[in-house]
Amino acid sequence: MTVDDVPAVNALEQRLFPVDAWPLDMFFDELAQPETRRYLVAESTDGIVGYAGLMCIEPIADVQTIAVVPGYEGMGIGSTLLTNLIDEARRRNAADVLLEVRADNPRAQRLYLRFGFEQIHVRPRYYRDGVDALIMRLQLTGDDETEGGQP
Helix, strand or coil: CCHHHHHHHHHHHHHHCCCCCCCHHHHHHHHCCCCCEEEEEEEECCEEEEEEEEEEECCEEEEEEEEECHHHCCCCHHHHHHHHHHHHHHHCCCCEEEEEEECCCHHHHHHHHHCCCEEEEEECCCCCCCCCEEEEEEECCCCCCCHHHCC
16 A cells, blocks of 8 residues: 555545544554554555555564455455465564454455454453454464465
């Protein structure tokens, strides 16, 4: 992701997460911290169809955001973005990758479980609309495995 991508990413953010959307400036702030952040976009002929971001401050990496336009779900875009974030966490020597996922988002939960994340905690009423957040963790063991244990 570059600063030129931010307007399109922000438009998607507002559409995909109307209750909990990040403000525009947050994307610029995140991109201004490359020493601890990594943001990606997925593009098609329709433009940006997915995005994801990681914060890594050793020994913990945290998936800040990951989103795919609904019409592009099920095409492996979320898996590719997540794989890249996990690879980046490994490059930055993280021991664990953490994330929050809405308790009412089983599709995302299944994706994270396929990658080996485990639920470690619940944050009650974490989201603005009162939905709980499930805290999930992937322990990185130093191997080069990705989704489903495949190298």
